[in-house]
Amino acid sequence: MPDNILSITDVVKRYAAHTALDQVSFEVPEGSVFGLLGPNGAGKTSLIRIINQITGPDEGIVKFRQQKLQPEHVRLMGYLPEERGLYRKMEVGEQAIYLARLKGMSRAEAVQRLKTWFGKFDITAWWRKKVDELSKGMQQKVQFIITVLHEPPLLILDEPFTGFDPINVSLIKQELLRMKNEGTTIMLSTHRMESVEELCSHIALIDKSRKVLDGPVHDIRRRYKSNIFEIRYRGHGISLANSLWGPYKLLDNNPEDDHQYARIQVSGEVKPNQLVEALIGQVELISYNEIIPSMNEVFIKVVKGEARA
């Protein structure tokens, strides 16, 4: 069991009119890519701000590597806020150096690393340009570089892919995976469920100020499966239906190209093999697959209150 880089325990944050976070607790394992999910206004940004020590919690405690959050921890984090921004009138290179030095890097170190990153993102020519002259996508790249430049063990990225074209999205993903492989923990706050499935090993779902779900992604998806199998076969629908009784329930059956497609719900403790055995004598089985809900489905299911954690 790896150590946790962040332990969030019973965090409460109240604003004048409403409670932004209500008894939120979860853990972020070291080296994970952690998805912080939730609808707009659920409290994600409030939580991220607490982790960044922009604000403090009213109750509860946040620990970074088993230590209560302290100002020095800020340098061990890289934060990319959802609303991006840079000084418009400042030169790109100078600005990047300034922000890197605020994070405790020396000028020489910052320049050296920036040169590498600018080369990697193919924006070396923009070093002396003012931010104003950059396209939105360029600014995003610069901001991403600034976030990760000091190579913090924890990255907190709020919607990191918005504003990028598909090529740059894959470039960023590639870099994130490289950093993960080097041991960086990445906390992603996003609405894009595809990227959650693709990148995240763990998630926490926050809805209406409360944490409603957390854990490893594959566990969660399994937890939300409804024991539905999809099969493709050749043969008669009647013979399929005849073979299904007791714990099996045929949900639908439709012709598809030169074969048939059916979905079957299985109840209780039936092993997958048992279903295959039940079918195999009746029809010619082409494919067999358990339907695991996508994170998107889980998200919608949970947020709509169709399921309880």
Place this chain on the structure above:
Amino acid sequence: MHNILLILQREYLTRVRKKSFIIMSILGPLLMGGLVAFFIYLSLNQGESMSAIRVVDDSGRLAQQLRDSESVSFEEDTFSIVVAREIFNPDTHYGILYIPADAPENPEGITLYTEKQPNLTVVSLIESRLQLLIEEEKLNRAGIRKSMLDSIKTRVSLVQKPVSTTGEDREFSAGITAGVGFVGGLLIYLFVLLYGVQVMRGVMEEKTNRIVEVLISTVRPFHLMMGKIVGIALVGLTQFLIWVVLTFAVTTVVSAVMVDRSDLTEIQKEQLEKMPQRPGMETGLEKTGEPEILKALSSLNLVKLLLTFVFFFLGGYLLYSAMFAAIGAAVDSETDTQQFMLPVMVPLIFAYVVSTIVMTNPESELGYWFSIIPFTSPVVMMVRMPFDPPLTDLLLSMAALVAGFIFTTWLAARIYRTGILMYGKKVTYRELWKWLFYKE
């Protein structure tokens, strides 16, 4: 601390490198130097454009006694006034002076005909010359010799000195002293306003840019605010220093080129001689020949004045810029600043208004109180400074100012740290009041 320095450095460098800063730094002293040069030029070149005046003298006695000055020459005319007006040529002559036959008894009839609105100095010169001549003639008629009268005439000009027996024996010169103080107060007023608004803009820029969220995930909001305020203060001081040095250089060069000093004194002496009828007029010359303005300036303790200026500039600036920073943090756009700007501006403007009154009466009750209250003291105390206010007043004022800016900074920091992350909310005073009590 390291971060404050970095922030301060950025705020300072980005502003000092701006074109507008460089232009202002050069243009300011050039304007001032140019103004000085312009006045010197005017005073020196009065003589060059001679105004020739035809004199039609029906009295027959005054015209030949009218002496030319370096700016006005008189030509006696033999024509009658009607003909003279008929044949007047504005290209060669400035005007026609008509002296009726009964002028000495009835001077109201003396008339100056000119093409354009006549120049005031020409008019006063002619008036004083004629006045002198007519008076002389009347004295003669009464049997009084001019030399006798001259020996009776006495001119009194008070020497103004402080009552205290300590310190060197200095002389006061109320007018110039007041002027120096007022200019100091005015400069503080302008600098506080100018750079206070820059602080506000800077804060707003960071907020609307959204860079602030990145920044305060790295540095404490208070450090960010203080770095900005102090950085901009240094920009102001730099600008002031450049102005002082450049103005000094420009005026030195200009006055060296345009006139060497002995010339000036020569001309002034001459003017003094020619206007004996006006004892009340400032001539700029004492008997010793040392210009009064230099004497008055040297009587002021310039080092002390400069040091207090820097103190009150910094104190006043810190006091107000903290509030400007809070405004910048509270609003989303420039247009929203108006409602909060007013209450901050009012005491500043009020200080300026009070200082115009205090200038004429530096030891008044009004002057005392407003030079102690921190919101007005930077401007008002500066006005009082050249008049050597009691040390207790000065120290009290300084202490109050320090306490004042610590208080406003504390207040502003609380509004700042909440406001800076608050978007899309129409902020009211009630809201600001609540922010003061938010926990961090």
